[in-house]
Amino acid sequence: MTWLDQLPDSIDELRSAGKLQQVGRSAEALSILDKVLATTADPMTRAYALVQRFGALINLGRAAEFATAMTLAANAVRETSDPYLRGQMHAFAALGAHLQSALDRGVTHLVQASRALAAVQTGDSETAWGWHDLAMAYSYLGFHGHALTAIEQARQVGAAAGMASEVFAAPGIRLRNAVSLDHQGDTDGCLRVLRDIDAELARYVATGADVRLRPSTRPVYGYALARRAALGESTETDVAALLTGGGDSVRSRDLRHLGTVCLDIAADKPGEALRKLDSVPVSQEILGAAEPARLRSICHASAGDHEAAHAADRHAFRLAAQRIDRLRDGYLDGVAARLDAEETNRDLGRYGDETLTDPLTGLPNRRQLERYVATMLARGERAAVGVCDLIGFTAVNARHGRHCGDLVLQRIAGVLNRVMRRGDFVARFAGDEFVVVLPGAGPTQAAEVSRRISAAAAGENWQILVPGTPIGLAAGWSEVGTNGRTLSAALAAAASHRTPA
Numbered sequence: 001m002t003w004l005d006q007l008p009d010s011i012d013e014l015r016s017a018g019k020l021q022q023v024g025r026s027a028e029a030l031s032i033l034d035k036v037l038a039t040t041a042d043p044m045t046r047a048y049a050l051v052q053r054f055g056a057l058i059n060l061g062r063a064a065e066f067a068t069a070m071t072l073a074a075n076a077v078r079e080t081s082d083p084y085l086r087g088q089m090h091a092f093a094a095l096g097a098h099l100q101s102a103l104d105r106g107v108t109h110l111v112q113a114s115r116a117l118a119a120v121q122t123g124d125s126e127t128a129w130g131w132h133d134l135a136m137a138y139s140y141l142g143f144h145g146h147a148l149t150a151i152e153q154a155r156q157v158g159a160a161a162g163m164a165s166e167v168f169a170a171p172g173i174r175l176r177n178a179v180s181l182d183h184q185g186d187t188d189g190c191l192r193v194l195r196d197i198d199a200e201l202a203r204y205v206a207t208g209a210d211v212r213l214r215p216s217t218r219p220v221y222g223y224a225l226a227r228r229a230a231l232g233e234s235t236e237t238d239v240a241a242l243l244t245g246g247g248d249s250v251r252s253r254d255l256r257h258l259g260t261v262c263l264d265i266a267a268d269k270p271g272e273a274l275r276k277l278d279s280v281p282v283s284q285e286i287l288g289a290a291e292p293a294r295l296r297s298i299c300h301a302s303a304g305d306h307e308a309a310h311a312a313d314r315h316a317f318r319l320a321a322q323r324i325d326r327l328r329d330g331y332l333d334g335v336a337a338r339l340d341a342e343e344t345n346r347d348l349g350r351y352g353d354e355t356l357t358d359p360l361t362g363l364p365n366r367r368q369l370e371r372y373v374a375t376m377l378a379r380g381e382r383a384a385v386g387v388c389d390l391i392g393f394t395a396v397n398a399r400h401g402r403h404c405g406d407l408v409l410q411r412i413a414g415v416l417n418r419v420m421r422r423g424d425f426v427a428r429f430a431g432d433e434f435v436v437v438l439p440g441a442g443p444t445q446a447a448e449v450s451r452r453i454s455a456a457a458a459g460e461n462w463q464i465l466v467p468g469t470p471i472g473l474a475a476g477w478s479e480v481g482t483n484g485r486t487l488s489a490a491l492a493a494a495a496s497h498r499t500p501a
Contacts, residue, residue, distance in 0.1 A: 002124045002161075004048075004126060007044055008042050008045065009042060010036045010039070010040050010049070013032050013036050014033075014036060014045070014048060017032040017036075017056075018129075021052070021055065021056060022129075022214055024059075024215050024216040024245075024249050026055075026056040027056075029052070029056050030053060033049050033052055034053070037053070044080055047076035047077050047079070047080045047085050048085060050076045051073045051076075051077065051088050051089045051092065053069060053073070054069040054070055054073045054089070054093075059249045060249065061099070061249075066096045066099070067403070067404055067465055067466075068404070070089075070092075070093055070096060071407075073089050073092075074093070077089045083116045083119040084120050084126060084130055086112070087116030087119075087120070088126075088129075088130045088133065089113075090109045090112040090116060091110075091117075091136075092133065093105075094107075094109035094110045094113060094134075094137035094141065095136065095140060097109060098140045098285055099285050100465065101461055104414065106141050110138060110143070110146075113130075114150070117130050117131055123161065124157075125158065127157050128155075128157040128158035128161060128163060132151065132154040132168055132170065135150035135151035135153075135170060136170070136172065136173070138150055139170075139172060139176050140285065144173065144176065144180070151168055151170045155168045166204060166212040166213055167212060167214060169200070169214075169217055171197050171200070171201075171217055171221055172217070172220045174193050175193075175197065175220055175223065176288070178190045178193035178197070178224070179227065179294070180320070182231075183290040183316055184317070185317065191228065191231060191233060194227060194228040194233075197221065198224065198228060198235055198237070201221050201225075201237065215245050216245075218242050218245035219243050219252045219259065220251075220255060222239050222242030222243035222245075222255065223255040223258060223262070225237055225242065226243070226258075226263050227259075229262060229265075229266035230262035234266070240263065243255070243259040243260065244256070250286070254286045255286070257276070257282060258291065258295065260276060261273045261276050261295055261299075262295065264276065265295070265298055265299055265302055270300070270303040273299045277299070288320065289320075289322070290316040290317070290319040291316075293312050293315045293316035293319060294312070294316040296316075297310075297312035297313040297316060300312055355367070356368035360406055360409060360428070361409055361410055361413035363413050363416075363417075363426055363428045365427060365429075366428075368427060369427040369435055369437070369487075372425055374487075376437075376480075377486075380481075381440065381481055382479060382480065382481030382482050383439045383440065383479070383480050383481060384437075384441040384442060384443070384449075384477055384478075384479055385435065385437055385477065385478050385480050385487070385490045385491065385494055386435065386436040386437075386438070386446060386449070386450065386477050386494060387434075387475065387494040387495045387498060388433070388434045388435070388453065388474070388475045389432060389433050389434075389473070389475075389498060390412060390473060391472035392469055392470050392472060393408065399469055400466050408465065408471060409428070412434065412457070413426075415453070416434055416453065418456060419453055420436065420449070423439055424436060424439070424449075429491075442479070446477045447477075450475050450477065457471070472500055473500070474498040474499060475498060475499070475500075476493075476494040476495055476496065476497040476498035477497065478493035478497070
């Protein structure tokens with residue numbers, strides 16, 4: 001008996017949709033899932049269908065629909081309290097966050113997915129696929145060691161459910177590890193991993209186990225072998241035939257295109273390879289933003305233009321380093337969030353049962369802001385106070401709905417937290433209005449923080465979250481504690497001087 005067998009209806013349809021997703025036919029799966037959602041009233045069935053629908057949209061790269069799909073899936077899963085559904089939903093959410101370049105959210109979802117799947121008491125084929133999808137999420141976000149651990153867990157759970165280990169071959173994990181090594185300058189390490197992938201495929205073919213490989217793995221093997229050929233090591237396998245499979249996913253499409261680029265390099269046709277690189281853009285999230293730049297470097301080197309090859313290599317290395325910087329930023333954000341939570345808990349103990357935190361953003365609310373400033377003024381201290389309003393928020397709610405408005409508020413809360421100095425205070429004051437307090441700061445420090453807020457807000461990819469609706473911040477500044485100025489007076493003065501941040 002599998003997890004699906006406990007559902008009261010639509011079991012055959014959901015199983016069919018799952019099989020279609022596994023072979024790279026996500027558009028067909030999506031159609032089935034929509035029909036199930038239109039007919040079922042069972043909470044567990046709806047939750048499962050909504051989670052799988054979220055996964056299908058991710059496979060198809062329909063990023064504009066991610067926010068709504070995730071909100072619907074998360075709300076439905078919350079009502080069921082099922083650990084498998086929770087783990088699967090968070091694994092998909094991590095992939096979605098990765099595709100939206102929101103690394104901090106992605107890491108949070110990874111941790112939640114791992115904990116939820118580990119809490120499943122009896123594993124079956126559905127749980128095995130949950131571990132598989134978590135492994136994919138780990139791999140895409142750059143946590144290759146965790147990805148290998150998760151895919152091994154998928155194999156073990158799958159084996160207990162009677163599934164062949166080849167089903168969870170997951171060459172994409174090692175492929176992303178290989179190209180990551182090459183982006184960082186370790187081409188020898190990259191080639192070692194690519195040789196292992198080639199040898200694995202050869203074993204499967206020799207034993208006949210290749211017929212049990214999922215179609216979506218074919219272009220992954222094809223790209224691994226093509227990439228190896230581009231680095232000067234030929235293979236006996238028909239790489240072009242492997243690249244033709246893979247279904248309708250964004251990943252398969254990009255691997256097919258970049259695979260032909262690699263084959264042109266191997267065939268000593270660098271000009272044709274460069275033309276293909278220039279003609280079709282590929283997602284930065286499949287093999288990393290640095291991969292097209294690295295292939296460009298190999299093309300130039302093959303053509304004998306070593307100066308251009310060096311420049312392209314430097315660009316690839318810079319792009320790879322930016323990913324590491326984002327990981328570090330995410331770590332700092334996590335530490336800051338933990339410190340904020342500890343401070344909030346101390347305030348709750350100090351002030352009893354009164355609510356001091358905004359439930360949507362997790363920031364301190366107006367009550368906590370007032371108490372924080374009152375305590376600061378009682379010590380005779382002063383601070384710069386900023387009032388920040390969202391520009392375009394009314395249009396977000398009108399065009400995309402309240403759920404997207406909530407996501408924008410959460411994203412802005414994260415932006416403000418990220419750019420604050422240690423010891424600064426951020427609160428959600430009301431609606432789309434946020435207040436920041438910079439203890440001991442004057443106009444110069446306030447101007448610098450305002451500049452950082454502006455840069456961080458402008459750097460967010462609002463087009464993915466709320467397409468067609470620009471988002472910005474307007475900020476005004478004043479001081480509290482100077483010449484006896486109270487918080488209410490400072491807020492009024494700051495609000496009257498708001499300009500685009």
